[in-house]
Amino acid sequence: MxxxxxxxxxxxxxxxxxxxxxxxxxxxxxxxxxxxxxxxxxxxxxxxxxxxxxxxxxxxxxxxxxxxxxxxxxxxxxxxxxxxxxxxxxxxxxxxxxxxxxxxxxxxxxxxxxxxxxxxxxxxxxxxxxxxxxxxxxxxxxxxxxxxxxxxxxxxxxxxxxxxxxxxxxxxxxxxxxxxxxxxxxxxxxxxxxxxxxxxxxxxxxxxxxxxxxxxxxxxxxxxxxxxxxxxFDPPDFDDVPVPPRSGGFELTHVGTLSPSQNPEALWRALRRGLDAGELPALRLRFVGKVDPVVLERLAAFGLAGRVEQTPYVPHAEAVGYMKAADLLLLSINRTPGAEGIVTGKLYEYVASGRPVLGIGPVTGDAAAILRETGAGQLFDYEDVTGIAACVARHYAAWAAGQRAAGADPVAAGAYxxxxxxxxxxxxxxxxxxxxxxxxx
The missing domain is CATH 3.40.50.2000 (Glycogen Phosphorylase B;)
Structure with missing residues (x-):
């Protein structure tokens, strides 16, 4: 050795x-x-x-x-x-x-x-x-x-x-x-x-x-x-992980820190649009980890605060459990110079969870390429309210029909x-x- x-x-x-x-x-x-x-x-x-x-x-x-x-x-x-x-x-x-x-x-x-x-x-x-x-x-x-x-x-x-x-x-x-x-x-x-x-x-x-x-x-x-x-990601991390109790609603989940530069304003607008149209009655937002007060203020401004469940930082195994329980996982790339190259470690664990991912960030960036390569989900531009709304509505409809959409292709994910x-x-x-x-x- x-x-x-x-x-x-x-x-x-x-x-x-x-x-x-x-x-x-x-x-x-x-x-x-x-x-x-x-x-x-x-x-x-x-x-x-x-x-x-x-x-x-x-x-x-x-x-x-x-x-x-x-x-x-x-x-x-x-x-x-x-x-x-x-x-x-x-x-x-x-x-x-x-x-x-x-x-x-x-x-x-x-x-x-x-x-x-x-x-x-x-x-x-x-x-x-x-x-x-x-x-x-x-x-x-x-x-x-x-x-x-x-x-x-x-x-x-x-x-x-x-x-x-x-x-x-x-x-x-x-x-x-x-x-x-x-x-x-x-x-x-x-x-x-x-x-x-x-x-x-x-x-x-x-x-x-x-x-x-x-x-x-x-x-x-x-x-x-x-x-x-x-x-x-490490496959053993996803074996026999306890999944937390579900809320009974459609759970859009973010795991990790959500800072002001990650605030997905277009998502809040899209969700408000869907709620006003009566399309997302059972929507729940689950945040696991630190959420900056600026983000919570923006959520409240769109009338979404009552649909939020916050959980502070949890051990890694518990975080994986929350990923596996999600109906749709949120990936929000920092809106900063050089964002095309931001690929957080969380993205790969999202891929491994088998749950679909809604990404918001540079559509030509490295994170978008990984989502396409693995079939884990789709990444939308920071301002694409219409595309984001359609994505959420599609996954919500599948959940309501008892047919939750799958995430990444396991074979494609194996490279990571x-x-x-x-x-x-x-x-x-x-x-x-x-x-x-x-x-x-």
Missing amino acids: RRILIVTYYFPPSGGPGVQRMLKFVKYLPGCGWAPVVLTVRPEDASYPALDPSLEREVPPAVPVVRTRAWDPYALYARLLGKDKSEAVGVGFTGEGVAGTRHRLGRWLRANLFLPDARVGWVPFALRAARRLHREAPFEVVVTTGPPHSTHFVGFRMRRAFGVPWVADFRDPWTDISWYGELPFTPWARRLDARLERVVLDAADHVVTVSPALAALLARKTATPITVIPNG TREALTRRLAGVLEAVAGKRPAVDA
């Missing part, structure tokens, strides 16, 4: 979508001839958006998980706001929905002092542990995954210090991420962040990313080889199993490890 170091900030007991990719790679890499060692942060020092201790059961017992300390500016930020640390953690440290002088100061400090992100305080501790582990038993490859993109600094330093081939995994963009413009960067900080991104991309032996559009974006910044290995995708990663690792063997130092 060939040793590989996986450096990831998000790992069980962390919950949320950022955990699944490396967790599943770690699960299936031993079957591909690689012995992973996971380097991550201690839970007590981490800033996790959610906790899901149940995921720890998926880590193979033979895989060492090394946890280190970290210095976390979120703790300072929380004290500044007079809140618990978990309440101060937001996507990208943007603190969406929070106002006031202290919040503005916290965002300014994050944007200009903590580059490339607020988890950079973990890097010194992680690097010290990585060097120790490599001296004890050398690694043939290091894989780092971001965001947080500061994690890539560990791979960069290991590459320079020991010559260990390094694969940088980009789950999301760096300076092109959707919320980047919300942070109050000074010009020098913005330039420095772009320079750090370019240094990482150029220094890596290979870059792996999740979608063709993101690969094309990164390819405009570097000549380093790039391979697309999308997110996927985590085991198959890990074999693709193993191919990259073999090529990278063979090109430049590691040297001890």
Whole structure:
């Protein structure tokens, strides 16, 4: 077995979508001839958006998980706001929905002092542990995954210090991420962040990313080889999953975070149209996960609030159960620059659930292509009220007739199993490890 170091900030007991990719790679890499060692942060020092201790059961017992300390500016930020640390953690440290002088100061400090992100305080501790582990038993490859993109600094330093081939995994963009413009960067900080991104991309032996559009974006910044290995689903996650009690109505379900940039205004208009026409009397909206107050306000404005059932973040297995129970699943792509390349990990689990998907976003984007390829559903433009209304009406009519429509074709979906995708990663690792063997130092 060939040793590989996986450096990831998000790992069980962390919950949320950022955990699944490396967790599943770690699960299936031993079957591909690689012995992973996971380097991550201690839970007590981490800033996790959610906790899901149940995921720890998926880590193979033979895989060492090394946890280190970290210095976390979120703790300072929380004290500044007079809140618990978990309440101060937001996507990208943007603190969406929070106002006031202290919040503005916290965002300014994050944007200009903590580059490339607020988890950079973990890097010194992680690097010290990585060097120790490599001296004890050398690694043939290091894989780092971001965001947080500061994690890539560990791979960069290991590459320079020991010559260990390094694969940088980009789950999301760096300076092109959707919320980047919300942070109050000074010009020098913005330039420095772009320079750090370019240094990482150029220094890596290979870059792996999740979608063709993101690969094309990164390819405009570097000549380093790039391979697309999308997110996927793990079939065992869908076996014997308890399905929650149904409401008795037609359930249009969204699982995960629904932010202001994801607010599907055209859907609310379409539903209002259908209700006014008497076509959707048993409509229910089920949201599993965080829903931003802005979205709830828009729902109320269309008179839909009374049809909503909200469930806060649940463990992964329960989330899968809600997917399988849905009559129609909602996928809402952020309405931001670069939306064509947004392919959330949730999409693949929607595909695996066997339930049909109503998508809203760029009709020529990567998510739309996956829905077409797998037969899981259809994606409509942000403004296509008529198309969305027709889709909902069609699925509602099938449900009312006792003939709920099916989702993805299982054969087409098989290309996106985590085991198959890990074999693709193993191919990259073999090529990278063979090109430049590691040297001890």
